[in-house]
Amino acid sequence: MAPGSAYPIDPAGETGFTVEAASMKFGPGMLGELGGDARGLGLKRVAVFMDQRVADTEPAQAALASLRREGVDGVVYDRVRVEPTSETFLEAAAFAREAGVDGFISIGGGSVIDTAKAANLYATHPADFLAYVNKPLGEGRPVPGPVKPHIACPTTCGTGSETTGVAIFDHVEKKVKTGISSRWLRPTLAVVDPTTTYSLPPGVVAATGFDVLTHAIESHTARPFRSRPRSETPQLRPPYQGANPWSDIGSLQAIRLGGLYLERAVADPSDLEARDQLMFAATLAGLAFGNAGVHIPHAMSYSVAGMNHRFVASGYESAPPMVPHGISVVLNAPAAFRFTGPAAPERHLRAAEALGADIRGVGPEGAGAVLADRLVALMRATGLPNGLSGIGYAEDDIPALAAGAIAQQRLLSIAPLPVGEQDLHGLYRDAMRYW
Structure with a gap:
């Protein structure tokens, strides 16, 4: 088995990963x-x-x-x-x-x-x-x-x-x-240029900031790159390759920065240090997930956003009713990480600790839960809706939500364990309410 994954390493499978990072400049x-x-x-x-x-x-x-x-x-x-x-x-x-x-x-x-x-x-x-x-x-x-x-x-x-x-x-x-x-x-x-974020309403910072965190955590907990089949040619190696040593660098640091600065950036618009650091975390997370990939929370998010054009989020009042992407993702994340924790406990514990959770005494069986609990605490502290029910979904919507998510095989295939449509039914049920 690959370390921290339910997928075995295929001796005839992938042995390398490709880094095609974008050129980037950062600063006010x-x-x-x-x-x-x-x-x-x-x-x-x-x-x-x-x-x-x-x-x-x-x-x-x-x-x-x-x-x-x-x-x-x-x-x-x-x-x-x-x-x-x-x-x-x-x-x-x-x-x-x-x-x-x-x-x-x-x-x-x-x-x-x-x-x-x-x-x-x-x-x-x-x-x-x-x-x-x-x-x-x-x-x-x-x-x-x-x-x-x-x-x-x-x-x-x-x-x-x-x-x-x-x-x-x-x-x-x-x-x-x-x-x-x-x-x-x-x-x-x-x-x-982080000065572009200085005028953002707190609700927008919260929504986009949780997109940073879920990008980074999904990237870090993705299936290992060596568990995938070998590409026929280097050009056919997919953009989402699975967790690898290079993506781990950016994902963990993005999680740390998000855990330190997200709540500050939402609570105090004048805290420019927090907004600068959160902007840098976003770029780090983008570099990581653009290479390793994202998985279950993002796959679930596409039907959450696609089926709901009635919700008006804080900070988005001037936009047409919709579920902002970061909210549609993070509302699924605690349920998803409770589910994936047993497949990659070491990686979930590392992510939880980077996010600011106390993991002392937490064994492999509690890895997903401690990460989920820390995310839920941040969601509550920053005024996010209480799960999918907080944006208008109910139990009757689960079959349609799951049908939309199971179509996202490009993302689901990056999860650290196989995901079926019945699994998604359970995940959406768990995501309905967190507190």
Whole structure:
């Protein structure tokens, strides 16, 4: 058996892992250098993706001014939707084709960055929309090759999308979220400026901050990379490879930073140190999960968000009703980690300790529970809903929720133990209420 996994090591299976980390710069004021970054990539005319709220902020204006100073023509697209859909992805791609740009810049949260990725893909390699969408909802066709340069500038401390090759959207017709995954979608450069988070409402910091934590914990507790079959060629090695020594470095440090600073960043908007550190944790977690993968909480989240367009979260009052991604993920996480704990107890205990739990005297049988309890304590301290019932779900919804989650095999296959549809029924039942 692989250490800390229910999956055995296959002697004829995978023996190596690939690291394709994005180039990244981090620090207050880095958006003021954006024009120079674009010029350094040879860009002359770029599509600048953002949503209307971001467009009026000081960091976004500094970024646009930097482009003008360097003579880079920035064509602004500010119609990005929070929690994008297949329709909004296609609208953005049509804009990109008509604008005739040689590169992309995204300034915003994960929704903005993912929309820019999709627009870049479909403008560069036109195809039917479902061609590149992950199976079984789409064809899962490989992206043919490189897309145009993309500089991703996150404005929330959560998604890590600036470092990954994944674009997530709401498949409205199927009432579930899914995505497109390819190494070619990873942004060319991530410009991470924590000043963009200073004006975020506490509710947004909480939602995105829990996305950081779940990314990192799922990455650390993923099945080991050596438990997967060997790829036929290096190019076919999947973006989500399983936990490995490189991803462990970023995931554990992201968990530590989240445990230290998330509650502070939510409680006191003037605590700039906490917001800076949480922003760095988000990037570390993105690097880790973009390499190792995420599993059950994210797989469960896609139907949680896809089936609910009535909930209004704190901090998102100006957006259409929806379940923000970080909330849709973390509401499943305590139930999921109680379930996976026995398959990888050492890794769950390490994650719990990094998050700030007292693990003295906790044996392997309690590893999942102590991690779950620490997460629940943080959820309560930061004002999150009390499980899925807190956002309007009930027992009758479980079959539909589980049917949506079982379709996310790309994610479920990364869990440290096999997951069936009946397991998901139990997990959603456990996630209904935590206190």
